[in-house]
Amino acid sequence: MRHVIRRIGIYLLAIWAALTINFFLPRLAPGNPAEIVYQRLSQHGAVSPATLKALEIEFGVNTTDPLWVQYIAYLNNLLHGNLGISTNYFPNTVTQIIGQDIKWTLVLLTVSVVLSFTLGTLIGIVVAWRRGTALDTVLSSVMTFFYSILYPWLALMAVYFLGYTLGWFPFADGYDVTLTPGWNLDFLLSAAYHAILPALTLIISTVAGWMLTMRNSMITTLSEDYVLLAQAKGLRSRRVMFAYAARNAILPSVTGFAIALGTVVGGALLVEIVFSYPGIGYALFQAIQSQDYSLADGILLLIIVATVLMNLVVDMLYTALDPRVRQERSA
């Protein structure tokens, strides 16, 4: 218990450090969001200087307050879930935009990561169990090939051939835009249909990594005496394979899995850009392109918090999975 509290303390510290950097970094850069919106507005006609003043107050910039007052105001805003206003989608708040985009990312990536991990790990277990056989040789070579494919290339090929040339799959947007989003079958089917290609490319490019990690770890574990003893005990192969070998070999993969889940929130930038998918990664990409600092900041913050949280989850998962860690930590 003491251990968990200590870990949570460390993670809170990490989040605080990230917040602080997040606060100071944009303020070191030239220009401010109020000016950007002001300039955009003035392109459409004359805008009074009073508008600029109003914008500056709205964005909370260019004030006479000392930096530490601004910093405290910023922390206070964060605590109330106020991440500021997007310049790009003015006057929408960053929280609104993130809340809208994150659903797409979460569903697409969670499903892909979980499927890829499960599939890759299972293949890794079986292939290691039958190492040296034809199955191992063929699967391991194919997987090494997948492993070395550059993701953008794979995604572009999928868009070009399966999407553009053959027209089998849509390759832009998260759903058919003529439909109204909501809990109706047409919309859900359309969303699933749109997710197939991005998910497929994601799985193909990552499954090999899981498989190779598991295969290597499994082969090391298979030479352990306890696996030999389990065989000598006359246990069924499936029990030896899973309860004795895989159960111990999976520990390194679990860390990787939780880290991968942590990146889910940040969105796979490349996937969402290539497939113009309305997720958080695509939003970040657009925010950076159009200098929408508050939105980019907000998304970065989210990524940091998600990563830290996932680390905490790995920690607890490890404690649950490995009794030896349990003891060391309670001691």
Added chain:
Amino acid sequence: MTRRPILDVKHLCVDYLAEDGVVHAVDDVSLTLRRGEILGLAGESGSGKSTMAYAITRLLRPPAEITGGEVLYDGRARANGEMTPSVGPVDILRLKPAQLRAVRWSEIAIVFQSAMNALNPTMTVGTQVLDVLATHRPEMPKPERNARARALFEMVGIAAERLKSYPHELSGGMRQRATIAIALALSPELIIMDEPTTALDVVVQREILTELMRLRERLDLSIIFITHDLSLLLEIADTVAIMYAGRVVESTSAHALHRQPRHPYSFGMLHSFPSLRGEQRLMTGIPGSPPDLRAVPAGCAFHPRCPLVYAPCSQVVPALMTMPTDSAAITDSGEQSVACHRYDPARSEGKPLPTATEMEDGYATLSSAFQEAGKA
């Protein structure tokens, strides 16, 4: 009364297929274990004694491969009908996978050297007892299995509450006791013990051995005991086989071996341990080190380290030959076999049978020669 053999290993050969050729880890080894006895298998590291254990239980993995021989196992008829009344010995090497699984653990169990590595670290020791019972005794009700697990732990001297512990929560001695409890789970007839006490400190070693001897008496176990500690074998074993570079060089009763080791290697091994009582003498041991199995010396593999070496030793591999036991007092132990040209009338070139003095002096000379060579 000579008891029927429970295990008869005949001309067993195990090769390791290496990239640069084949290594004969076990080369034409024959052993016999009689029911209720302890057969000691002794030798230095790399002599093939552990490979023997894995070969008998068919646990060898590539690149190791059994290339010949038979492992005849003659189980007693089981009252509960699991084994049909014995129809004579079966060759373990020819059992089908399902038959092999049935023989494993219910007939032949193994205890490994390092109990830490032999227990699954992510499973309680209790579960590791229970899964044996669940696999081999599916008809046994759960409460009965639990009771059996508790009884087993108490039998080997661990409190039954320890069933809930993970391996890392137990001391080294307790872990080894736990692996012995697991081995006894199905009341096997034969237990193969691969250096079961080597990783333990001497006090715990002694406790475990005493426990083992008690259990063996009570459960009528037959045991193959593998160790490098020959003096330990003299104490507990009925018969002893000494291996060198994959071959048996001497096979005899523990009694005869103690009284008169025939092979110069056995002699050297026995004399590498100081005796507590006898007179003080210079400990010479056996100079040199065991051969690399990829380049075993021609002829007798031991000849570069042998105090009795002469011409035929580097040319012809000596066969294991039966010696007549020269004392009428020994009636129970059967024969003494040795693989050395000096005991073979056809090759001894008129030399007399080696004596203890000759071997002792020979080792002393050899040691100083090795030391000289080391300095130069």
